[in-house]
Amino acid sequence: MARLRIEERYDDAMAESMLAISNEMPGLPEFLGVRLLRFAAGRLWSEADLTGQVPTPSGNVHGGVVAAILDHITGAVVYPLIPDGHWGATTELKLNYIAPVAAGLLQADATVLAITNRSAVVRAEAYMDGRLVAAAQGTIAIVAPRAVTDRAAA
Numbered sequence: 001m002a003r004l005r006i007e008e009r010y011d012d013a014m015a016e017s018m019l020a021i022s023n024e025m026p027g028l029p030e031f032l033g034v035r036l037l038r039f040a041a042g043r044l045w046s047e048a049d050l051t052g053q054v055p056t057p058s059g060n061v062h063g064g065v066v067a068a069i070l071d072h073i074t075g076a077v078v079y080p081l082i083p084d085g086h087w088g089a090t091t092e093l094k095l096n097y098i099a100p101v102a103a104g105l106l107q108a109d110a111t112v113l114a115i116t117n118r119s120a121v122v123r124a125e126a127y128m129d130g131r132l133v134a135a136a137q138g139t140i141a142i143v144a145p146r147a148v149t150d151r152a153a154a
């Protein structure tokens with residue numbers, strides 16, 4: 001497969017489908033209250049109402065909640081760029097907590113910095129009241145469906 005640019009890979013129908021699926025299905029996004037808002041080629045915007053999240057003893061939202069949200073959007077942003085049925089498997093994610101997060105509305109966005117046929121490097125940032133509170137960067141492996149992998153190995 002030839003190396004394609006992000007704009008050439010972008011599938012708007014897949015992006016729409018991701019918005020519908022991710023915002024309706026139960027699971028971690030529902031648990032965290034995170035909603036995907038909008039995709040563009042290699043970009044994703046989201047928000048999460050952290051009002052109901054259990055705070056740490058210091059009264060702030062647990063860092064793991066913010067990490068899970070950034071993990072979710074760094075994976076999700078890749079889907080409109082990869083072949084239908086492939087899996088975006090996060091293999092590494094590093095994160096800086098920059099400021100304490102109080103209960104309220106968190107805004108987070110993800111950007112694909114680079115993508116090949118096998119992996120993507122993605123950056124994500126989280127904001128509270130316009131202030132940067134966390135930044136992450138990760139590697140997403142692009143994994144073919146098992147049936148394709150199994151046929152190639154046979």
Ligand SMILES: CC(C)(COP(=O)(O)OP(=O)(O)OC[C@H]1O[C@@H](n2cnc3c(N)ncnc32)[C@H](O)[C@@H]1OP(=O)(O)O)[C@@H](O)C(=O)NCCC(=O)NCCSC(=O)Cc1ccccc1
Nearest residue numbers: 071072073075076087088089090091141143144145146149
């Ligand atoms: C698969 C790979 C990434 C790379 O493996 P490779 O270099 O290709 O090596 P190899 O071929 O040796 O396979 C190794 C093992 O993988 C298995 N396998 C292979 N292909 C498939 C397949 N198609 N489906 C299922 N399994 C498959 C294979 O059977 C073998 O299993 P075994 O060891 O025999 O039992 C592996 O390192 C891995 O799974 N890492 C963990 C990633 C992870 O769980 N990340 C966190 C969740 S992602 C997330 O949350 C992001 C997100 C957010 C929002 C929305 C959506 C997404």
